Amino acid sequence: MKNNTYGPAGRYRIHKVLGNTNRTGLWAYRLDTPININKTNYHMKCWRWYYSEPNSTLWDVGLPSCPCLKSQAAKDYNFIPEVLPSISTDLIKTLRRLQGNGTTFQSTLPNGYSAGLRCVYDPEGYLISGFRDRYFIYDPDQRGVQDHIGQVYGTLHFSMFDGQEYTFKGLGEFVIVRLSSAKGANVFTLQGQTEKRQLENGYANTTALVRLAAFYQGTLKVEWRISENRKDLLTLVDDKQVEFKKYVVYFSQNGFSLLKLEEKKVAIVYSCGLQVSVGMGEGAILQAVVLIPQTFLYKTLGLLGLWSTSKGDDFTQSNGLVLSFPENILPNEENLYNFGLSWIVPAPESLFVSKQSMEAWKAFKPTFTSALMTAAAPTALQDANLTCSGLIQCIHDYLMSNSSAMGRQTTKLFNDFKQLVTLYGKNSTISSDVSLVGGKVLL
Template sequence: MSWGPAQRVYHRALIGYTNGEGIYFNDPQALKNNTYGPGGIYRPDKVLGNTNKTGIWAYWLDAPANPNVTNYQSKCWSWYYSEPDGSWWDVGLPSCPCLKSQAAKDYTFTPEILPSTSKDLVMTLRRLQSNGTVFQSTLPNQYSAGRRCVYDADGYLRGGFTDRYFAQDSYVNGIQDHIKKDLLPFLWCCTKSPLCHLYYERRPLDTCTEYSSPGLGLVYGTLHFFMFDGQEYTFKGLGEFVIVRLSSALGANVFTLQGQTERRLTDSGNTNSTALVRVAAFYQGTLKVCD
């Protein structure tokens, strides 16, 4: 390096790096005004660099120049590599309805309820993910994951979001896991850095293209059952029976529908055929409703 620094008195050559957005580093030796001083001309190829090798400097360009500044891109990448692919833990989650009116009529979904102590923080971290009316899947799947559907003011689906750590009802530990492991990574990847595609690889978006409205279940005549999946069969049992039972992923009873049958009575007396005469429903610890 045999340039003539005296020819660039007002345009001193610099050694260092810049990110183009105001963050930079200049070699302190290159800033010294020692062109004619006793120190002589600065020749970096003759000086021991920070690599402990003569003339070789190396800088970590993806680290912030200020150690007190959080490197959100690094945090996003670390989270991305620590997370499994969503294809195995979002199994069985229902697709979001296309319309808010559909979600309101579909018992697979329920309006979201957040703990009052965490609601403001959750809404802030979600940003546009919660800008609207939010419905969530009524129950988590076997991996404790859930679906969240956000609708705009006109009732159309704005976005379907998949939460690995599902914030169900006001479950405190669940909401904390949701904040730390679902929402903070969203902040790192989508809000504070341009790596949103990484976030949605691990937290897949859902659209209503796979949605189908729930089937209708019927009991009619001498105990003809029409099931939710479209199957139909005849049952002639006599006594009390469980018609429908819905359990959570942990095995807890969520909904039970019981029925009682009796022999049909005609003008000529009892017959061998049976009919449903009474039902009782139980839902999440509420009182039984009998008919």
């Protein structure tokens, strides 16, 4: 082809010539040299990464929204204080100080595309910017916190998702909460095991939680239990104890993460936003707080009730029947007892490795609050009332355990929970002038 420029098979007609690939018009050329043959082609690696990434419109799917306030983010286990890479920590902190002394939280778990979320708050605690690891979209419709919270504590009190308070002193294994999917299939269950309380003068006819177990479909079983010496809270994943190393506060698996909040308090956070925190307190008993995302509205059952934004159907039994109470007058503890018993865990569904004694559980007769108040000495009632400032749950636990420390603990748990509900219920807006510039929310 040297002297043939435009003719058949000429140098400008190579598409008509059999190439070195043995195909007409298809030629392959080496773009590197033998000297560079063992060197990494970073340009090619970058393009391979680019084409292997999912569509950018999916990067933020499943990520939680930034809470409006720093105080909310600090209590929301979907977020943890930002973890910076050690190699650039000082530089990042210096750059951020130039923009103001803000506080940054990051999402505890990534979504299915390995993306995360960061939320930045000003010194006064208001959200000033929120960005996902790849990009951020501010949704002006999500101005309020859209989660609901339930609690089980003391011996044995419940704060339901719709705000109803009641006491149920059942003995055995019970469904604390069960969540279902949009199609009605069970996707999560939290079960609790109770035992009779031991006093100096024998067993009292009340119960408290000593074990809790959670299981979300597609993940592993997680259990909290009290140690044999009744001094420590143990956390197990698939019946194997988790040892939290020094300075390591979390343990992650696919779909969930465990966070050691305090020496005797461990929380689990699932990728869907569901959170369960379990603590061990005075008297070697467990307390649990459950926070559920809005996707489970009308999809909760168990001792924490049906979350429907109405208290009228809270006491839905396992057979679907609703224990109604006209004129918003809550049934007494005796009448609520059968509601609680309806949520005994059937043996095939138990998450605990233990022998069940269904007959003994149903035969157990607790001392109801009305009988306790009648039997208590006037001086004991006066002391309990003074210690508890009139809070009935505290008075109950004080008298039942003969311990002022137990009563004060119940009061603290009750008040902490109410503060948490109030905190999450703050309908704080960011600003009507928020705009998105360069991947950040600016005022």
